[in-house]
Amino acid sequence: MSKRSSSKRSSAPDVGRRNFLKGASIAGAAALTAPAAANTAISGVSEPRPKATVPGAKLAAADAMPPPADPVNQTSSGGDFMVDVLKSLDIDYLAMNCASSFRGLHEAVINHGGNTKPEIITCPHEEIAVHMGQGYAKMEGKPLAMICHGVVGLQHASMAMYNAWCDRVPVIVMGGNIMEADKRAPGAEWPHSAIDPAALTRDFVKWDDQPASLQHFAESAVRAYKIATTPPMAPVMLSLDAELQENPIENRDLLRIPKFSSVIPPQGDEAALAQLAKMLVEAENPVIICDRVARTPAAMPRLVELAETLQCAVIDNYGRMNFPSRHPLNQSFRRSIISQADVIVAMEVNELWGSLSDFHDRIVRTSSPNYKKTAKIVTLGTRDLYMKANYQDLGRYQDVDLDIAGDAEASLPTLIEQVKRLTDEGRKSAFEARGKKLAAAKLATIAQAKSDATIGWDSSPITTARLCVELYNQIKDEDWSLVGTSIRLAWPHKLWNFDKPYQWNGVAGGGGIGYTLPSSLGAALANKRHGRLTVAIGGDGDFMFVPGTLWTAAHHRIPLLYIVHNNRAYHQEYMYLQAMAARHGRGITNTDIGTTLKDPFIDYATLAKGFGVYGEGPISDPNTLGPALKRAIAMVKGGQPALLDVVMDQR
Incomplete structure (x- = not known):
């Protein structure tokens, strides 16, 4: 018995050539005179597909009958x-x-x-x-x-x-x-x-x-x-x-179906949280690093309350939607402040050593801490409560001073209460002064990001910064949700205002290619019932692993705007290969071999149309990007998936 059962074949009635041509002529004339379908007003949308011919009575009956040897009176299974x-x-x-x-x-x-x-x-x-x-x-x-x-x-x-x-x-x-x-x-x-x-x-x-x-x-x-x-x-x-x-x-x-009762996530030890609160209140420059803190919508306001009480810096590793991107205390793109911290609190951080080290892999792999030797490091989370030996997703061992086992989201209310209890008027004044400095630095970071985004604005290939700016300008007043981006595409978090728990959902976890398109569709399926506008930006190499996802999107009518970041290469590997060739002094002329997606270029828009999804592109002229986004967004708001193939720069 095979996984894919072969379809039954039947002999179709003979159709005479004359009757066939006559039918074709009538159909052709009808197509020329009939009004266009509503959705063809937008360029790139295919005509509605004809319905499959209803099988004849004998064939329908044969398909409905079970195999002769099977019982036909089984009432349950x-x-x-x-x-x-x-x-x-x-x-x-x-x-x-x-x-x-x-x-x-x-x-x-x-x-x-x-x-x-x-x-x-x-x-x-x-x-x-x-x-x-x-x-x-x-x-x-x-x-x-x-x-x-x-x-x-x-x-x-x-x-x-x-x-x-x-x-x-x-x-x-x-x-x-x-x-x-x-x-x-x-x-x-x-x-x-x-x-x-x-x-x-x-x-x-x-x-x-x-x-x-x-x-x-x-x-x-x-x-x-x-x-x-x-x-x-x-x-x-x-x-x-x-x-x-x-x-x-x-x-x-x-037979009995057991009653399900969910486990209440464990809080960290209360005495340990009190010790952490004391360390935070007494610190001159505390820094919170968060990664997968947010399990529910309650996590973000709790983390905001803690940070605002302390007026301390927060660095978001974006494993989940943890902290508002425009918040004055969000210092995610000023990681150099880690070197000034006297207390570092890592909450549900997947790989702490990587967050606290500078690593270089050129010629000889070297690393060095990016924090002061005197800094106190505290972890709060469930990362260490369950591990396995073979696959090494745990990261390198990091020395810490206090390791609190407990769900960070569940532990935040107790920690906040302890911090507030220990904060007197003198500390409040110091906290406010610290917060003003961080807010000023945040404004400068945003201004710099906006300035940097204009570099190469009219270039072709289109810059990733322009794509992100143009997209945000068209969705910012919608109830939007960004559910995936290509590797290291940081522009949305630099430029967009993320302030709702569902506006970001993290990355692949294991870094396996083929994640972004189907996981984005799964997120869009969840967002569908809430009426949110779901968007994603995925790499072209990632897309090629699972293009059939588009058929599922069309078949189940799951609205998703998917933008293919088409740099026509597995570009991270392309850069690594260039580094290897340069290291050996052999030049980079041949580094496109095995790393690029060209000869022929892939037409992702045509692929999308073949799967029944609205597709447009390849778009390489930056002046046509805005109108194309508008058309695609209109399709998604109408309840359909859409794909834009945008030829962009590498990152």
Whole structure:
């Protein structure tokens, strides 16, 4: 039984050449005289596609009939019960690429469950399905589920699972399997099954199980959801036996769906938080570094309250939407202030050593601390509460003076209260003076960024700065959400006013290529119900890993403006190769080999149209960029996905 079942073929009725030409002539005339469809008023939108011909009665009946050997009187299945369990967990979507090993659950979702909670999201690749879950969870605050086919589907899904693991994002991964060897059909079911499918991904899931009964499934599904959504969050996996999904339920009355109750995230130790508060209040130049603090919309105002109480600098590593970008205390682009800090507090920072060190990898790799030897370093977060050995996403070991284990968001109210209690009038006066200096520096940083953004304004390729300015000018009065950017594209955070929790959702986590497009679509799926305008800017190399995501966007009508940052290269690697060639004195003439996307150039707009998505480009004239953005935004506001192919400079 193969993953992709072959479609049935039938002989179509003969059509005479004369009748065919006659029909074509009538259709052609109608096309010339009929008014254009409403959405063709905007250039680049294709005509509505004709509906598929309804099959004849015999063919329709044949397709609806089960295979002769199958029973036709089975009233329920294990899959039905599994769907009831998923509904109890408030799972809105089940992303999948259809396959035989989970046909039982698939059928139950659409017929027993009515294709609601969960609703199936059809994806042309398992990596797309998981990455959609990653983007969705970061935006909606809860996971969706995905299911993949045996070991082959799981291998496709594994890259996205690793990104979600490194990003500490919950995704409920399920996989079909046939556990009992004597039940496997000859052929594909053997190489697609395993004794322990989750062994493939066990190093980068938080928990997994292979239920042996329906009651086992119910308890494991609830446990999996609880484990995935308890900080530190991460993907989990359940391997589902095909017979368990498909066979009748022997005694439904004996099955019980456990009650789900979420874990209240743990606060840091109160005495330790009091010690930290004392250090912060007494510090001359405290600095807060935050990365993945925001789990819920409550995190940002709490962090703002702490920073304003202390009038201290905040550096945001942008793992989540932690702190308003235009806030006077946001010093994210003045990282040199770390060298002046006497107390550094790292909250949910993924890789602290990297934030506190200057690293150089030219000729000989060297590094040095960027903080004073006398500075006190404190960590607050859940990073150290759950780790694994094999994959090294933890970063280099960093010396700290106080390590507080606890969820930073949950710990902030207690920390704020302790700080306020210790702050007398004298300290308030000192804090205010410090805050005024930081505010003045912030204004200077914004002014410099605006000035820098004008460099090469009329150049072609279009500068990334101009793209970001033009885009923001058109969306700033909308309820917008930026859900992805190409590598190291910092202009939005320098120039835009991010002040709502959903206006940014972080980066890939593991740095795996193929993240931005599908995760942005997952975030757009979450934003759809809230009516937000979702935008993303993704690299061309990243896009090429998962272009089929666009079909999912069109099929499910998920509004997303996706701008391809088309620099026609894997540009980071292009720069690294140039550095290697220069190091050896060999010149950089040949460094485009294996690093560029040219000969031929890729037409991303045509690709988008082929998938049923509005597409325009390649846009290389900066004067045409604004009007193109306006047209694309109009499409997205109308409920459709749109893609712009913009030929831009490298960064």
